[in-house]
Amino acid sequence: MTTVKPAAPVGSAGPSSSWTVWLRKRLTGLVPPGEALPDQQPAYVSSWIYVFGVLTLASLLVVLVTGGLLALGGVAWWHGSSLGHFVNSLHLWSVELFFVFMVVHLWGKYWMAAWRGKRALTWITGVVAFIASIGTAFTGYLTQSNFDSQWISAEAKDGINSIGVGSWFNVLNPGQMLLWHVVLLPFAIGVVTVMHVVLVRRHGVVPPLDAEAGQ
Amino acid sequence: MATTTPRLRRPPTRDSHTFEKRPYDLVKEFVIALAVVSLLTVLLAAVFSSPDENAITMSRWATAAPADVVATATGELAGTTTSATYGPPYNDKSNGQSVLGIPLQKWGGVRIPLNSADLVLQPLRDAAGGPVLKAALARWSAASPAQRTKWATSYSDALAAAPGQDPTKVAPGAYGPVPVLALAFLQLARSGGLEGALTSSGNFYGGDQTRSLLLLSDGAYLENLATAQRLGGDQWGMMNETGNYPGQPWMWLYTFWYQVKPFSTSENADAQVWALMMVLTLGLMFVPFIPGLRDIPRWIPLHRVIWRDYYRRQARKSQS
Amino acid sequence: MALVAVLPGPLAAGHYLSLGVLSISLTNALIILAMVLLFVVALFAPFPRYEPKVPRQRDPESVPVDRRSNGGRP
Numbered sequence: 293m294t295t296v297k298p299a300a301p302v303g304s305a306g307p308s309s310s311w312t313v314w315l316r317k318r319l320t321g322l323v324p325p326g327e328a329l330p331d332q333q334p335a336y337v338s339s340w341i342y343v344f345g346v347l348t349l350a351s352l353l354v355v356l357v358t359g360g361l362l363a364l365g366g367v368a369w370w371h372g373s374s375l376g377h378f379v380n381s382l383h384l385w386s387v388e389l390f391f392v393f394m395v396v397h398l399w400g401k402y403w404m405a406a407w408r409g410k411r412a413l414t415w416i417t418g419v420v421a422f423i424a425s426i427g428t429a430f431t432g433y434l435t436q437s438n439f440d441s442q443w444i445s446a447e448a449k450d451g452i453n454s455i456g457v458g459s460w461f462n463v464l465n466p467g468q469m470l471l472w473h474v475v476l477l478p479f480a481i482g483v484v485t486v487m488h489v490v491l492v493r494r495h496g497v498v499p500p501l502d503a504e505a506g507q
Numbered sequence: 508m509a510t511t512t513p514r515l516r517r518p519p520t521r522d523s524h525t526f527e528k529r530p531y532d533l534v535k536e537f538v539i540a541l542a543v544v545s546l547l548t549v550l551l552a553a554v555f556s557s558p559d560e561n562a563i564t565m566s567r568w569a570t571a572a573p574a575d576v577v578a579t580a581t582g583e584l585a586g587t588t589t590s591a592t593y594g595p596p597y598n599d600k601s602n603g604q605s606v607l608g609i610p611l612q613k614w615g616g617v618r619i620p621l622n623s624a625d626l627v628l629q630p631l632r633d634a635a636g637g638p639v640l641k642a643a644l645a646r647w648s649a650a651s652p653a654q655r656t657k658w659a660t661s662y663s664d665a666l667a668a669a670p671g672q673d674p675t676k677v678a679p680g681a682y683g684p685v686p687v688l689a690l691a692f693l694q695l696a697r698s699g700g701l702e703g704a705l706t707s708s709g710n711f712y713g714g715d716q717t718r719s720l721l722l723l724s725d726g727a728y729l730e731n732l733a734t735a736q737r738l739g740g741d742q743w744g745m746m747n748e749t750g751n752y753p754g755q756p757w758m759w760l761y762t763f764w765y766q767v768k769p770f771s772t773s774e775n776a777d778a779q780v781w782a783l784m785m786v787l788t789l790g791l792m793f794v795p796f797i798p799g800l801r802d803i804p805r806w807i808p809l810h811r812v813i814w815r816d817y818y819r820r821q822a823r824k825s826q827s
Numbered sequence: 828m829a830l831v832a833v834l835p836g837p838l839a840a841g842h843y844l845s846l847g848v849l850s851i852s853l854t855n856a857l858i859i860l861a862m863v864l865l866f867v868v869a870l871f872a873p874f875p876r877y878e879p880k881v882p883r884q885r886d887p888e889s890v891p892v893d894r895r896s897n898g899g900r901p
Contacts, residue, residue, distance in 0.1 A: 324524065333531035334523050335877065336817040340869040343540065346533075350540035354548055371559065380559075381552035388551070388753050389544055392858065395757065396866050403809040407795035409520030419792040426757060439560035440749065443733045446724040447740060454604040454777035456615025459596040464721065467714040496523030500814040501805060503521055503821075529877035737840040743850050751841035756855045766848050812870045 323493045330493075336500050341404075344397035345492075351390035352485065356478065358383040363474060367437055367466075387429060394422060406498045414495065417488040424481050431473035434463055441466070558752040563729060565719070569696035572728040574672040579726040580692040581666060583623045584647075584685060585659030588725040591623035597721070598622070604778040611778055619717060626722045627692050630704035640691045643684035650683065658683035740765050760787070 361379045362370065370376035398418065407415040433444050445463040452458045462468055569576050582588040586600070594601035595612050596619045603612025632644060647655060662682040669676045674690065695701050705722065706713040723729050730739070738744040745762035748754035761784055770776045794800050804810060811818065842853040851859075 327524070329533060331530060331532060332528040334526040335529045335820075336526065336814055337529070337531060338816045338874050338876065339813045340872050340874055341813055341866075343536070344869070346537050346540045347544060350537060350544045353541060354544050358548070377557070377559065378552060381555070381557040382548050384557040384753075385551035385555070386544070386548045388858070389547060391757055392862055392865070396862055396869070399866055400813070400869070402794070403804050403807075404813060405801065405804040405810070407801070409523070412795040415795055416792050419788075423788060429755065436559075438562050439732070440558070442562055442720065442723065442729065443738055446720055446729060447744070449720075451777045451781055453593075453596060453615070454612050454775070455606075455781050456595070456611040456613070459615060459618030462619065462715075462717060464717040465715045499521050499523050499526060500817050501808075501810050503526075503817070735840060737843060737850070737852070746855060747852055748854075749841075751852070751854050753854045753858055754852060756859050809870065816874075816876065 322490055327493050327496065334497060334499065336503070337497050341396075341400040342497070344393050344400060347393040348390060348397050349485070349489070351386055351393055352481070354386040355383065355390050358386050359474070359478075367435065367470060371437070387432070391425070391429075394425065398422065404498060405501060408498055408501075409495060411491070411495050411498055414488060414491040417484050417491060421481060421484045421488060424477060424484060428473060428477040428481060431469045431477060434466065434469040435473050437466065445469075555752070558749045560749050563723065563732070564699065565696040565701035565723075566699045568723065568726065568728050569693055572726070573693055574666070574674060575726045575728050576693050576696055577674045577689045578663070578666050578672060579722070580627045580689040581659055581663045581685060582725060583627045583722070584688065585656060585663050586623060587660070587663065588623055590621065590626070590721040590725050604775040606775060606778040606782045621718065621721065623721075623725075626705065626718055626725075627688065630695055630701055631688060631691055633704055634691075634695055634700070636691060639687060643687040643691070646684040647688065654683070657681075658685045662686060662689070741771060760784070 358379060362376070362383055365373065365376050365379070370380040401415070401418065430444075430448070434441050434448075448463045449458060452461055452463060461472075579588065583591060586592070590597060592600045594603035595615045595617050597617065598621060599617055602610055603615075605611060605613075628644070628647070631640065634640075636644075650658070658681070661680055662677070662685040665677045665680055665682070666672055666674060668678070674686070674693075677686070692701075695704070702716075702719050703713070705718040706716055733739055733744070734742065736749050737747050738749070740762075743759075743762050743766060745758045745765075746754045746756060761780065764770045764780045764783060765776060770780055773779060790797065790800070844851055844853060844856055
């Protein structure tokens, strides 16, 4: 009569060569337990300046949704439809709000020296998100298929050609610019934003300057 | 009051998780933020709308500024327009811009090859032109490059000298087939078929407006309209929008450099400003590592306002 | 600072403020002003406080602090 050995319990170390185990450990180790969506914050999180991060995030969501609505109608929709024009206005103003909140958030984080305590990467991903957003807005202007697009592309081509990259990023090519605006750059912003938010949850909100030990 | 401790003697920043906590509902905060932003967006969109100035069509250009179209077409044939002498990526007629001696534009290579004269000749050849046009095209093709340049340059000069740059008031001269070609080009533009001829050129779908935009940029009409709206490079144009609509305030530093020397008079302004902004952007990115820049928040303690509750509580605790 | 107003037309510039080499559209200036105001207000506006129960003395009859999950914020 053969006996069957009980299987090793789930979640055990498993063979050290398991890619799944490696990934699981990496993912679960990104953020301290309970810190992904905590219901508490350090007591010093007690200022309205702290809401600008979440306002930026909320604005980004509205930008994506209104952009998606525009995409439903296509590139030329908003020129002939008053509903389309309204959706375009929603997209424009959500972008303006996005930049307003993001820059005020940046100001706040600078004056808090929020890169302290191993948070340099949080700061860096924030700046990258800012720059990527500028690039995304730029391709958005090129995608309007109106006078703005003509002038902005005519001017911008000189800047981009001057550094030798104009043939790979051709601002005079609306088809290419549209795909950068709708696919590539939003994806990049999404990735950088996730990194940024995960880092904030990982390290927690930066303590006050000269906060002393034991308090 | 906290003193500014020298960095080396400063203890490392304490782990934020070791501080006393307060309840804080992140999800509720996010939902409220989303509601606020959505409401603001709808209000702003309803009240202020968004700009939509119609694109310039070749037909409109030809109707509003026919002399400009004729002069531009002639310039393309003479090889004197901006695109004709641009350099990479369109041609090698110039080395392009460089920064600190590094010829970045040249390194990009000629990867969107463009013969500026073809911006005029190709649509004309494809058009169903009459015998006069066909003869003019044949005469142009048969001539030597030197002869073509001579014809086109003479006509270009004559146009500039004509009263009001009016093609119908040009002084007689040896211009070869150029006047016929330029005028036929104007008629093609007026007809509305020029964009299609330039963009599609045999391909049904088109989708790449490079050639049409380069032609339009070679003329003065586009730039004149833009300048009237304060969108020019030396008008802080990068920040601006048509009418009273919000522009791009975040571009203020990028466009600032174009307004001042040495960039405002430099032939390499684009490359130089880009390089400078790259350096400044990296500076912003690496603030945490830049002495001085990273210490300003300590020297100008706005944080005393942000964390006043915390500092007040600590002061009370240390007193009690 | 000169307020340069251009008569409205189909393709006319909006309102601009100019001072020497500086020039900014009225709309952009208002946006930036609003941002600065927002920043200053955010720094100084009182934020709903959370006062934890400070255990100075053991008081068996003391009532626990209200533990509403939003910490007292509206």
